[in-house]
Amino acid sequence: MSRLMHVASGPYAPPAPARELTAVSADGARLHVETHGPDDAPAVVLAHGWTCSTAFWAAQIRSLAADHRVIIYDQRGHGRSPAAVTPDGYSTRALADDLEAVLAATLEPGEKAVLAGHSMGGMTMMAAAGREAFQEHAAAVLLCSTGSSRLVAESLVLPMRAGALRTRITRSILGARVPLGPVTTAGKRILRYATMGPASSPEMVEACARIVHACPTPVRHGWSHVLNALDLDAGLRQLTMPTAVIAGTADRLTPVVHARTIAAALPDCVGLTELAGLGHMTPVEAPEAVTGRIRELVATYAQTSRPDAEVKGTASS
Template identity: 70%
Template sequence: MTLQSLPAPRALTAVSADGTPVHVEVYGPEGAPAVVLSHGWTCSIAFWTEQIRALAADHRVIAYDQRGHGRTPAPAATGGAGYSTTALADDLEAVLAATLGPGERAVLAGHSMGGMTIMAAAGRPALRQYAAAVLLCSTGPSRLTAEATVVPLRPGGARSRLTAAVLGAKAPLGPVNAVSKKVLRYATMGPGTAPERVEACARIVHACPRGARYGWSQVLAGLDLEAGLRELRLPVAVLVGTADRLTPPVHSHVMVEALPHCTGLVQLAGMGHMTPVEAPEAVTAQIRELTLTYLGVKSGEQEKEKQA
């Protein structure tokens, strides 16, 4: 699963508030309704390959690399303002301002840390100006290490501390091989995930620089975006896999209750944390439903049926 089979994107750079150059790629026809994709921790634009492939025929799909991932440089050092939810929100604001015109609105989809990015930006002027609706996909607002079930222990302080230590390990991930793929599948994907999808995820995750992986793990360990979640005063759909060990469904239920305008909760049976890769059609369908409802966009197949 690579972007090589897709048309060449229009690449641009959005400059964040602290001067960080954020790498952005735009697919699909100019003037088409817009979708903005924000990926998660240790991932990159490539994580959204199947959504880009499916949507770019009749949407303008805007995807960007979070700082420290893909082609967007990492902050100079961990522990500073460059690694923070404020920085994530700044980057998203910069992307929206650089890619959307006056009066233009988009559907925003965020997976994992990408969903947290949207929550962090909830009160920002750019989000209020440009966002028509949101998909929060396999994510959560707080208590990430307390609720994660990656470590097979009973809930409590010991499990939370061990989870934080595992996810925040500074050791390199090493090569993609049978062992590393087995570990990744256990931690992030459902047991029935196809081998080629596990392979694709492993190559994306292992490509994330160690410094950025560690820096963002520290932010996620202390995450609290409950206030931002309540500030998302626009239509928001929530999606989660029932076998998600990193952001289990308990987070999605919390979000559904807290969101001022939740349009519904979709639970994908047997799917893990990497839902855009594990169940690409289901995630794409949710994005399409939001574009149809809030941007008035029908897919090419729907248009053909209408004309027939």
């Protein structure tokens, strides 16, 4: 389980949840889940990306929880969710299983929500798209800074000409077993270059660095293999509900070509937003834009109340 590291004050400090739950996935994995905001408000489910945690969504939670019920969870191995104990636990199937468990633990039968995923969280949406539970609960989807395939081949982290050599070196870097260690000035510079736009404020970089450096090395390495072999193009085409896409034009990890490909392939794309000069960490780099798009999707597509105000799930200590 990762160390709980995040900034303790400011807009990127995670607020205290209204409730904490434990969702149990298909293979028995236990997932840390939080809810924020009023029980009878429209529901929003947020899934974070690789090496991140619930803390990544702090800005969205602070804004949305005033009039939405915000449901967030730690992907397995991240934040307060224990790591997978078998190789099968690192898979797109596991991502879909985990999301399905969270939906079952927090939403009533037939209750609709807007589901938003960043990076690996967006891939989680694609992996789960064809499942009955996902179709039952997803009123609309927001995909932030993500891709469905060819992640390593398209990555621009290395300033080299595209080809086999760049792909091989990028794969080695992203899958490295070297611990990131404590947050340092040099570490923040590297993180900013690889994942954020040039105009990112020091506060944004600090918030992201603390979250990413908290991810245990084996977990980061384990999920890197899943991302390297990713092919969710079929799942992308099963996102039949209204789906919006957001991406930064300076994203080196999942360059904007992915967002354009996704938007063109979606059965019901309701808009592609390209954020000029921003990098991969769009919910942190452009919190108002991401939060605003979620609000628009809720207002347009999601029901305004729950069938039952009782929250499902197992209380977590």
